[in-house]
Amino acid sequence: MLQLEGLSRSFDGQTVLNAVSLDVPRGKVACIVGPSGCGKSTILRLVAGLDVPDAGQILLNGTELSRPGWALEARKRRLNMVFQDYALWPHMRVAQIVGYGLAHLTRAERDARVAALLDQMQIGALADRLPSQISGGQQQRVAIARALATDPDVLLLDEPLSNLDVQLRLDMRMEFADLFARVGKTVLYVTHDPLEACSFADLLVVMRAGEIEQSGAPVDLFARPQSAWIAALAGYDTRMAGQLLPANDAATIAVSIGTQPVTLPRSALAGKAVPGDAVTVMLHPGSISLDAGTGAHDANRLTGTVRRCLFEGRDWRVTLALGKQGEAALSLMSPRRVAEGERVGIHFPHDAAVVFPHG
Template identity: 35%
Template structure:
C-alpha cells in the first residue's frame, strides 16, 4: 500500500476524548480516497496528521513504505513531499496564475520551471490563463490554479481539504468530476476531505465515513449505500429510515415481516438467529419504496421535496411508522393525500432493534 494508516490516534490537550481514535485504512498508488462525516468528526484533523501538521499520539502513518508518524517518530511536514489544496485556495493575489503555480518550483532552473508550469496548467485545462491574476479568475478557475500549484512539484501524495466548499452547489459536483479526471491523468494519489456526499461519490475510489473520531467504514460508494457496516453509516449516507421487522424461517425460505408487507426471496438476508426472537430494524432506502396505486399498503404524504425529475416524499404508514420514497415528479400528490406503496428491496440491511423502538 502507498499510504497506510494503522490505529492512528490524535489527542488535543484539554480534551477528554481523542480527535482521531484508532483509525486504520490504506490507499494504493494512484487511488483517490475521501473522508466524509459531520462537522467535528475528526476528518480534517486526520488529514492534518497525514500532512505532518499534527502529531500522532498512537498508531502510525506510512507513506511510500516510509514511517512518517508514530508516537515516537515525526517527519516534519516540509520533508514529506505532500501537496495540499486548502478550502480558501491560498493563492497569492499579487502573483499571476503562472507565478502562483511556479511558487514551489524555485529549485528548478528557469527553463524547466516554465515548462513544468505550462504542463500543469494545461493538465487542469487552464493553458490560456498564465498572465491572469486570481481576482480575474472564476472560483472554479482559482480552484484549478490551486490544484496545479499543488501538483507542480510532483508530490508523493496530494491532500485536499474541502476545496469546493466556497463554490455553488451545481459547480461543486461538476468540478469534482473534473478534478477526478485531472488527478487520474496525473497519476496522483490523493486524500480528500468533504462533508458533501455527492462530491465524495463523484471523486472517490474509496470513501471513509467518520463519526466522533472513529472510522466506521472504508469502502466503495456502492457498498456504503447498499451494505453499510454500522447504523451510523446507514443513517448518514443517502435517504432512508429504520423500520421494525421480524425475521422468520418458513420452510426453506427466510421472510422479513414489515409494516409494508413481507420481504421474500432475499439472497443476503440474515438468518433469524442473528437477533433475539428474530426482532430487528431493517433499513428502507427511498429507492426501496415504489409508488403503486394498486398496492394494498397505503401511506399519507407528510412532506414533499421537489428535486426536478422526482419528488422525495416522506410518508406515514397507518401503523405510525415513517418511510421515504423517490417518486417521478409528474406524480404530484398533495400533502395529506394517501397513496399506495410497496417495497422492492434488493439489499436487506438489518441492525439490532434500538431500545425503546
C-alpha cells in the same frame, strides 16, 4: 503506499482520533467522509506534517513520516496539500504561484513545467492574472496545479469543493475524476459529502467520533451499509419500525411493518436478530414507487394513508402512515401529487432494503 497505523490524537483532553488505521495503495484515491468534528481534517494535518500524533505512526512507501513526539518536517515529505480556501498568494500571478516550488529548475525548465500544468488544468490563458481576477473554480485549479508542480507522491485535499456553488461542484466532480485518473497520484481527499466522494473514490472511508465506522469500495458500502447511521449517510432516509418474523427459508427474512409482512433477502439484515425482535427497515426514497396495480411478483407491497405531500422542485415527497393505526411511516418521491388522507399502495424491490436490530 500510504499507511496510517493506530493513529490517535487528543486536544485539551478530548479524543479527536482513536487508533485509526488505514492503508491507501499507490495511485488510488481514498476519500474520508464524515460530519464536522469526526477527525477527518486532523488526519490530513497529521499526514501533511502539520501536527504530531499522540500514538501510532504514519509511513509512506515504507519510510516513517510521524510517530509520537516526532514528525518529519512538512517540507521534506513528498506530498502536497490543497487547502479549503486554496491559500493563493494575492500579490502573485498565476504562473508565479504554480512555479513557486520549482526554483531548483532552470528558467526554461520551470516555464515549460508551469505551462504544461496550466494546460492540463485548462487555465493556460490565466497565467498573467492575479487570484482576485479569476473565479473560485479557476482558483481551485491553480491550487491543484501548484500542488502537482513538484511531482509529489501523495496529494492531500481538504474539502476543496465546499466554497463553490452547486452547479460548479457538480462540474468539478467530473473534472476531478478525470484529473485523478490522468495524474495517477495517491490521493487522500476529505469531504463531508458522500456523493461527491463516490464520483472518484477507489476507497471510501466513513468516520464517526474519531473512528472509522466502515470502509470499502463506494458501491459495496452504499449497497450494504453496516449501521443505521451509515445507511442514513448513504441516502437511506426512509426508516420504518418493524418486527422480525419467522422466515420460510434460510435465504430470506420476514418483517412485519405496521402489521403488514414483507420478505427480504437474509443479506439485508446487518447484525444479529431473531424472530420477535424489533428492527429498523431503511429504504432509499428513490427505490419506493406508488403501486400501479400491475400485480407484479418481484416487489414487496404496503398500503398506507398519505400524511403529507410536499413539492421538492421536480417530484413530490410523500409521507405515508402504514397500518390501520399508523404504526409505521415512510417517505417516497412521487412524480405526481397525491391528496392528504388518500389511501395508497407502494412497492419496493426485495433487494432495496437494509435492516438493523433496533437500538
